[in-house]
Amino acid sequence: MRKTMTIALKDLRAYFVSPIGYTVLSVFLLLTGWLFNGLINRYIMITMYYQQMGNPSAFRDFNLNTQILTPFFHNMVFVFIFIVPLFTMRLFAEERKMRTDELLMTLPLEDIHILMGKFFAGLSFLGIVLISTVVFPILLVIYGNPDVGPIFSGYLGVFLVGAAFVSVGLFASFTTENQVVAAIVSFVIFLLLYLININVPEAESSFKSVLMYLSLFDQMDSFAKGLIALPNIVYLVSFCVLGLFLGKIAIEIRRWR
Amino acid sequence: MLEVSGLTKRYGDILAVDDIGFQLEKGEVAAFLGPNGAGKTTTLRIVTGYLPPTAGAVLIGGVDLRREPTKAKRMVGYLPEIPPLYPEMRVEGYLRFVGKLKGLRKQELEKAIEEAIDRCRLKDVRKRFVYALSKGYRQRLGLAQAILGNPGLLILDEPTAGLDPAQIVDMRSFILELKGSHTILLSTHILSEAAQICNRVLIIHKGKLVGDGTLEQFATGRSLEETYMSLVAYS
Ligand SMILES: Nc1ncnc2c1ncn2[C@@H]1O[C@H](COP(=O)(O)OP(=O)(O)OP(=O)(O)O)[C@@H](O)[C@H]1O
Ligand SMILES: [Mg+2]
Numbered sequence: 001m002r003k004t005m006t007i008a009l010k011d012l013r014a015y016f017v018s019p020i021g022y023t024v025l026s027v028f029l030l031l032t033g034w035l036f037n038g039l040i041n042r043y044i045m046i047t048m049y050y051q052q053m054g055n056p057s058a059f060r061d062f063n064l065n066t067q068i069l070t071p072f073f074h075n076m077v078f079v080f081i082f083i084v085p086l087f088t089m090r091l092f093a094e095e096r097k098m099r100t101d102e103l104l105m106t107l108p109l110e111d112i113h114i115l116m117g118k119f120f121a122g123l124s125f126l127g128i129v130l131i132s133t134v135v136f137p138i139l140l141v142i143y144g145n146p147d148v149g150p151i152f153s154g155y156l157g158v159f160l161v162g163a164a165f166v167s168v169g170l171f172a173s174f175t176t177e178n179q180v181v182a183a184i185v186s187f188v189i190f191l192l193l194y195l196i197n198i199n200v201p202e203a204e205s206s207f208k209s210v211l212m213y214l215s216l217f218d219q220m221d222s223f224a225k226g227l228i229a230l231p232n233i234v235y236l237v238s239f240c241v242l243g244l245f246l247g248k249i250a251i252e253i254r255r256w257r
Numbered sequence: 258m259l260e261v262s263g264l265t266k267r268y269g270d271i272l273a274v275d276d277i278g279f280q281l282e283k284g285e286v287a288a289f290l291g292p293n294g295a296g297k298t299t300t301l302r303i304v305t306g307y308l309p310p311t312a313g314a315v316l317i318g319g320v321d322l323r324r325e326p327t328k329a330k331r332m333v334g335y336l337p338e339i340p341p342l343y344p345e346m347r348v349e350g351y352l353r354f355v356g357k358l359k360g361l362r363k364q365e366l367e368k369a370i371e372e373a374i375d376r377c378r379l380k381d382v383r384k385r386f387v388y389a390l391s392k393g394y395r396q397r398l399g400l401a402q403a404i405l406g407n408p409g410l411l412i413l414d415e416p417t418a419g420l421d422p423a424q425i426v427d428m429r430s431f432i433l434e435l436k437g438s439h440t441i442l443l444s445t446h447i448l449s450e451a452a453q454i455c456n457r458v459l460i461i462h463k464g465k466l467v468g469d470g471t472l473e474q475f476a477t478g479r480s481l482e483e484t485y486m487s488l489v490a491y492s
Contacts, residue, residue, distance in 0.1 A: 006357040010343070017345040103341035103402070106305040107358045108330040255309060 003109055007117025011091060012124045021125065024087045028079060028129050035075040036136045039068045064146035065226075069137065073154040073224040076133065077217060080165050081190040087125055088169025089183040091118045096177035111251045115170075115244060122166040130159055150226035157223020160236040164216060165190065167243025174250035193217070258283045258410055258440040259304065264313035266299050266464075273299045275464035277313070281457070283409070284437045288451035289444040290468075291461035292489050297444040298338050300461065301414050304442070305335040317410060331360070334408040336416055340399025344388035348379055348398060351387060352405060359406045373401040376431060378424075392419045400428070411435070413443040417450060429454050452481050462489040 015021030043064070050062070092114075095101040104114055137151045165186075172185040193216045219236055222229045259281040266274040274296045281287055289297050302308040304315055306326050315322040317329040343351060352373055356366045374383055377397040382390060390398065396419050403411060416432075417425045432441060432454050445451055451458060452472065458481065460468030467488045472481070 003358055003360070006354060010346075010354055014343075014345060098341075098343070099337065099339045100341040100343060102302070102307050102335075102337045102339075103355070104358075106307050106330060106333070106335045106337075107355070108327045108360060109358060110327060113358075 003113040004117045004120065007104075007114060008120035008124065011118060011121030014090075015087065015121075015125050020087065020090065024083060024125075025129055025132060027086075028083050029132055031079045031083075032072075032076055032133050032136065035079075036068075036072055039071055039075075043067050064140055064144045065150050068140060069146060069150055069154060070224040072136065073158050074217075074220055076130075076158050077161050077220050078194075080162055081187065081194060083129075084126075084162065084165040084169050084190070085172070085183040085186040088122050088166055088186060089173055089179040091122060091170050092173040093177050093179045093182045097179070105255065111248055111255075115247050115251065118170055118173075119167065119244060119247075122170055123163055126159065126162045126166055130155060130162070147226065150224065153226050153228050154224045156228065157220050157232070160223075160233065161216065161220055164236050164239040164243065167240045167247070171243050171247040171250060174247050174254070258285075258318055259442065260316040261300075261304065262314050264300065264303060264315070265311045266296070266303060266308065267311045272464050274303070274310075277461070277464075277466045279459055279466065279469055281440050281442060283440055285457050286432060286436050286441040286455045287443070287457035287459055288455040289442060289459050289461065290446075290448070290451060290485060291444075295461045295489075296464040297461060298414055301335075301412050301442070301444060302337075305333055305412050306330055307335075307337075332409050334403035334405070334411045336399045336403040336411075336413045338414040340395045341402075342387045342390075342395055342398060344386070346387050348383045348385055348387065348390070349374075351398065352401060355402045356405050361406050369406050372407075373405045376404065377401040378427065393421055393424055396420055397424070409439060411439055411441045411443075413441065415444055415446070417445065417447065425450075448482050448485060460485060460488050 015024075046062070046067070092101070095104060134155075137146075140146050141148065141151075168189050169182075169186040172189070173179075173182040175185065176182050196215050216239065219232045222232055261280070262278040264274055264277040265272070277296075277300060279287075289300070291297050299308065303310045303313075304317075304322075306315075306322050306329065309323075315329075318332045320329040320332070322329040343354075346354065349370065352370045353366065356369055361369055374380055377400050379394070379397055379401055382394055387395070387398065396416070400413070400416060403413065417428050420428060429450065432443070435441060436454070436456075443455075456472050458468065458470060458472060459466060468484065
């Protein structure tokens, strides 16, 4: 554990001594802020429209939670597609480029120390990124009265989905010494996972439900609605384990080929 | 302390190391000589567990590197051809990082860091960032990292490359200090250096071990230089 933490801390620190950490953080805030702003504007417009129509029954399911927070969390996960590869690509590819892998691989370390150290570094950075977005829901709480529960469950969901993304990005970083290639590999995997949901309407219904269940992105739905459901957590944790397992295989291939 | 047998490494079609075997006893200092591309770095990388061999076995202190890699690696300090440094760290921070990964704890760790800084004459730059170090200082930091925690076997890939003359003398006397208590395998292109500090010479040519003996054995009649030239003569 000590060795794992030593590596995690080193890599977390590395994000903030180079511009990469701040850049990713700013871009993420900019994109989510922009999307949040769009949601607010839409909310105001629809409210005004309903008021003009004088149709109170339409307001039943219309509130800050359903109209702003739920889509806000979905937006964040969408932004992960572009952002996560940017901060996971360096995790191991950079070690190889700088030849410091020769140090890590010859020190008395187990693969699991390197793997989990890198994973925790990615997770911690993800956590920092997410914490910085808390300003948006806080604005809602200050100026409105959303249900607070779904904010917490939503963040838990976003974090778990993000963790799954990080595990894939880390795996990609183990496969190459070129950071750009690592980023593209993880980006393509995320895009494929995303396209699975878009294409399902064409598929047959039983096949469709399987795909829906396997879809990484749909795992967010219940979290965003305020539901912390065990199947979703199990799915996401398993996803991380699978990603890490692939990463472990990638290290082993490097070690013994 | 180090036992290598049947070591072979293929990179695709290139046979970089071809059935090398040798044994180093505790306290021996061995020079690994050979022309560019002979396979020195490749051999050292296999011995330290960075590269897997295509065939052959490595025993460190009696421990099989393949079966118990972590246990074997605990006994090894390794200075790669290119010092493996993190530019964004400070000298001290880097040594602390490596020390922790070697499993050193609090007081033991601080003591080991002081010792390494002292031995490699890094006192003046201990607070500096690694990216701001000159090549020679990087080399010294790489060596400091290798000797950190006092491992019994040191594998040094061209340890004097890029050092200034005073540093080279320093490095040599440093290795002489460790002679007897540590086992050292170092590669070099400077024959006089090998003759000065080593008691064992291994000569590798085109991946094959073409010469292995004590310095005395090599020195009888002919100089090390003559022997080297006759063994690696370009045919
Ligand atoms: N990653 C690699 N892929 C393919 N071939 C390699 C690789 N690394 C080394 N080689 C080849 O293996 C052979 C041995 O190289 P090595 O680096 O071990 O030589 P060396 O004795 O250390 O040389 P030098 O004195 O120049 O440092 C060379 O022919 C080299 O081209
Ligand atoms: Mg070499």
